[in-house]
Amino acid sequence: MEYRDPIGDILKNSKSSEDLEGKGKPLSMEYQKMDTFQQFHKVARDAGYLPEWIKLQKRIADALNHLKSFEELEGINVLIKKHNKICPSYFQKVPITEENYEVQKLRWESS
Structure with missing residues (x-):
């Protein structure tokens, strides 16, 4: 099995692999403080990617x-x-009702 x-292989065949920014330099302390998942999110965020749940949040x-009316709360x-x-x-x-609307509106604005 090979x-x-x-x-x-792509990097080896690419002529630009020798010109990679930061090649041969140590990783920054900021990078080393994060786990793989956190680093992925930082790179994705810096590239402009937003997860679907954050788009929904907005x-x-x-x-x-x-x-305009509380009837819209169902949607x-x-x-x-x-x-x-x-x-x-x-x-x-939590779901939004007429009673908790003002408090929840503030929570959604701050998220």
Whole structure:
């Protein structure tokens, strides 16, 4: 069985592999403080990528800011349920009612 390294092959065949920025230099202390998952998120964020749950978070906050009647809350709560299914557990939010609207609106604005 032969080991295949497709990324390594691409880099070997690329003429630009010798011109990689930072080649041969030690990794920064900031990089070494983060685990792989944190580093991925930083690189993705710096590249402009937003996870779907953050896009939903922004959409929900915008919908709450433009709410014209409490009848629209049903549609917003559908988005909140979708958000809660795909976001990390500590970012989950409660459904919005007429009673908790003002408090929840502030929480969504600050997230």
